[in-house]
Amino acid sequence: MRKTWLRDYIIKRLFYAVIIAWGILTITFILVRVGPTSPADKYLTNLAARGEEPAQVIAAIEARYGLDKPILAQYADYVVNLLRGDWGWSFSTSMPVIKLIKTHWIYSFQLILFSTILAALVGILIGIYSAVRQYSKTDYIATFFSFIGISIPNFWLGVMLILLFSVKLGLFKTYYDTGIPLFSLANLKQLILPVITLGTGMMAGYTRYTRSAMLDNLRKEFVRTARAKGLPERVVIGKHVFRNAILPLVTIIMFDLGSIVFGGAYLTEIVFGIPGLGRISFNAIFADDYAVVVAVTLISAFLILLINLTTDIAYAYLDPRIRYD
Amino acid sequence: MIKGIKHLARRVGGIKNLILILLATLLGLTLLLDIFVVERIFDPLGYLYLTLGIVFLLYVAWPLYHSRRLVQYYWQRVKRNRLAVLGLAFILFLILLAIFGPLFTTDPTAANFEQKNLPPVGFTTSESIYNPQTGQFITKVISGTWEHPLGTDNKGRDLLAMIISGARVSLQVGLLATGIAVALGTLIGVISAYLGGKMDNILMRFTDIMMTFPFFLLLVFIVFIFGPSLAFIVLVIGLTGWTGVARLIRSEALSLRTREFVLAAKALGASDGRIILAHLVPNVISLIIVIATLSIPGVIMAEAALSFIGLGDPAVTSWGMVLRAGQQSLDTAWWVAVAPGVMLFFTVLAFNFVGDGLRDAFDPRSSV
Numbered sequence: 001m002r003k004t005w006l007r008d009y010i011i012k013r014l015f016y017a018v019i020i021a022w023g024i025l026t027i028t029f030i031l032v033r034v035g036p037t038s039p040a041d042k043y044l045t046n047l048a049a050r051g052e053e054p055a056q057v058i059a060a061i062e063a064r065y066g067l068d069k070p071i072l073a074q075y076a077d078y079v080v081n082l083l084r085g086d087w088g089w090s091f092s093t094s095m096p097v098i099k100l101i102k103t104h105w106i107y108s109f110q111l112i113l114f115s116t117i118l119a120a121l122v123g124i125l126i127g128i129y130s131a132v133r134q135y136s137k138t139d140y141i142a143t144f145f146s147f148i149g150i151s152i153p154n155f156w157l158g159v160m161l162i163l164l165f166s167v168k169l170g171l172f173k174t175y176y177d178t179g180i181p182l183f184s185l186a187n188l189k190q191l192i193l194p195v196i197t198l199g200t201g202m203m204a205g206y207t208r209y210t211r212s213a214m215l216d217n218l219r220k221e222f223v224r225t226a227r228a229k230g231l232p233e234r235v236v237i238g239k240h241v242f243r244n245a246i247l248p249l250v251t252i253i254m255f256d257l258g259s260i261v262f263g264g265a266y267l268t269e270i271v272f273g274i275p276g277l278g279r280i281s282f283n284a285i286f287a288d289d290y291a292v293v294v295a296v297t298l299i300s301a302f303l304i305l306l307i308n309l310t311t312d313i314a315y316a317y318l319d320p321r322i323r324y325d
Numbered sequence: 326m327i328k329g330i331k332h333l334a335r336r337v338g339g340i341k342n343l344i345l346i347l348l349a350t351l352l353g354l355t356l357l358l359d360i361f362v363v364e365r366i367f368d369p370l371g372y373l374y375l376t377l378g379i380v381f382l383l384y385v386a387w388p389l390y391h392s393r394r395l396v397q398y399y400w401q402r403v404k405r406n407r408l409a410v411l412g413l414a415f416i417l418f419l420i421l422l423a424i425f426g427p428l429f430t431t432d433p434t435a436a437n438f439e440q441k442n443l444p445p446v447g448f449t450t451s452e453s454i455y456n457p458q459t460g461q462f463i464t465k466v467i468s469g470t471w472e473h474p475l476g477t478d479n480k481g482r483d484l485l486a487m488i489i490s491g492a493r494v495s496l497q498v499g500l501l502a503t504g505i506a507v508a509l510g511t512l513i514g515v516i517s518a519y520l521g522g523k524m525d526n527i528l529m530r531f532t533d534i535m536m537t538f539p540f541f542l543l544l545v546f547i548v549f550i551f552g553p554s555l556a557f558i559v560l561v562i563g564l565t566g567w568t569g570v571a572r573l574i575r576s577e578a579l580s581l582r583t584r585e586f587v588l589a590a591k592a593l594g595a596s597d598g599r600i601i602l603a604h605l606v607p608n609v610i611s612l613i614i615v616i617a618t619l620s621i622p623g624v625i626m627a628e629a630a631l632s633f634i635g636l637g638d639p640a641v642t643s644w645g646m647v648l649r650a651g652q653q654s655l656d657t658a659w660w661v662a663v664a665p666g667v668m669l670f671f672t673v674l675a676f677n678f679v680g681d682g683l684r685d686a687f688d689p690r691s692s693v
Contacts, residue, residue: 023534027534152670167656281542285549
């Protein structure tokens with residue numbers, strides 16, 4: 001009974017995921033096409049500067065990128081090319097977009113990975129403590145600081161950290177040094193400020209979510225039963241309350257990863273000059289390099305789709321009480 | 326005549342809707358006139374202000390005025406939350422600053438290289454100047470003057486004037502974009518919940534698609550393609566930021582849909598439009614107010630982030646833009662980076678405090 005339900009649910013979710021993926025592709029395509037300038041215009045200035053005939057250049061570019069075909073054929077080309085892994089040519093860096101992304105994704109990945117782990121660990125611990133000692137002094141202080149953490153714009157926090165620790169105290173470099181090998185202590189050291197920058201807001205959020213999820217469960221009947229049985233408080237909190245609070249928490253953390261963290265990482269990379277996906281998209285914007293900006297937007301949307309899908313299915317699998325219609 | 330109006334009002338679902346339709350038509354005609362006959366009756370932001378002003382008056386201010394006692398009751402409860410009152414005071418201060426500040430300050434874009442990098446009042450900096458005659462460096466101590474209370478940047482622009490201009494931009498974007506997003510989200514959420522079935526499915530799948538884009542990256546993408554102007558940025562934030570609102574309003578409206586007063590209205594032959602606008606929307610208004618207040622910080626931050634990375638409207642001085650300039654002169658003029666960020670931080674904090682206070686006052690158990 002449950003097995004067939006789960007299978008149906010997974011199939012349904014996959015079906016929705018395909019629709020959403022199609023929607024993402026289509027909206028992106030429409031936005032680029034409706035835009036006031038075509039990608040061809042942007043190349044034009046570059047090529048015309050070399051003294052080539054504008055009309056010929058336009059025709060050549062349009063033919064090369066298929067812009068002279070009817071709009072539906074262009075749309076079909078676009079989708080097919082993306083599916084085949086041909087994500088276009090980045091003219092500002094003179095390499096295929098897919099190659100550019102392959103060399104740069106690791107920088108975003110390490111930043112997001114470290115920030116999420118740190119923020120989740122510290123945030124959840126503070127949240128649990130805050131909930132268990134509700135209305136204590138520590139709780140008030142934690143709540144106050146989580147308010148500040150949520151309200152502080154992360155790009156400004158980054159600039160302030162650079163000002164204090166790099167410019168005034170000289171403890172860190174003001175810019176991320178790509179010459180340092182990725183798997184080294186020096187690299188960890190230069191990631192400290194970026195990770196704090198990106199992690200603070202997340203940590204504050206997780207503290208609040210954990211606190212409220214724990215409080216919700218602390219008031220439940222089974223907690224009273226557990227205490228009445230004479231279980232030690234450590235077991236009541238750790239095994240009974242926290243276990244029930246963790247699942248919705250993971251969902252929120254996963255959801256945040258998409259909506260907040262990607263935008264935050266984009267800005268953090270720009271502040272510190274970390275050459276991740278955000279930074280290459282930023283550089284591409286000012287070089288009018290369409291393909292890169294489109295690719296970074298698409299990749300992050302698809303990643304979020306994947307994360308949400310996995311979370312939903314894992315959630316349905318792990319929590320036997322859950323029923324969706 | 327009056328009978329005719331009453332009849333017409335009933336047809337469109339209440340006198341308020343009639344006024345809305347009339348004013349919207351008037352605004353539409355002005356817009357057409359603006360585009361095709363004469364130029365610039367209002368600027369684009371002006372149209373946004375007018376549209377949202379009409380909607381606000383009819384669907385927020387009017388109902389609130391009608392239930393003054395309830396408003397007073399909630400105000401008493403909000404007043405107990407000291408942080409919320411503090412936040413409200415700061416927001417009022419900011420609004421006054423944005424409206425009247427420009428009267429007392431100079432042009433925020435006026436450069437004056439003779440007075441560049443002046444520190445704020447009460448601070449001093451030292452500058453090494455090369456003296457070509459002696460071939461030595463002379464250390465000159467510069468202290469802030471009251472002419473530029475917050476100092477100047479590396480082009481000699483007055484920081485206070487830039488901050489005030491930024492407050493204007495942030496408030497405009499925050500209020501207008503949130504207005505659009507909340508109006509759109511409410512409409513989509515309520516329609517989705519009320520009509521249900523296929524319509525609900527389509528609208529919610531569309532919401533899913535929009536939610537899958539990371540908000541800030543989508544914003545960057547659209548502004549990159551269409552080019553930055555303040556009115557356009559406001560519009561884009563509004564048109565992309567409604568998804569969360571729609572979800573929340575939908576779930577609230579779903580529980581209202583089967584309540585007796587809706588069934589009664591239906592039994593009396595009310596049209597779908599009337600039930601949505603006259604029965605469902607007024608009943609989610611407290612939720613709308615809380616969501617709107619709590620959405621403003623995100624919107625303000627999004628605009629600041631856009632101008633920080635250089636995708637803001639280059640014609641207006643905003644906090645993000647000043648911060649961007651500040652990061653480039655951290656070692657010579659740290660105050661340029663500090664001031665806009667402090668303002669941004671306090672603004673966001675203030676709206677969060679007020680939103681939290683409102684939420685607790687309306688419904689202490691909810692967790693929006």
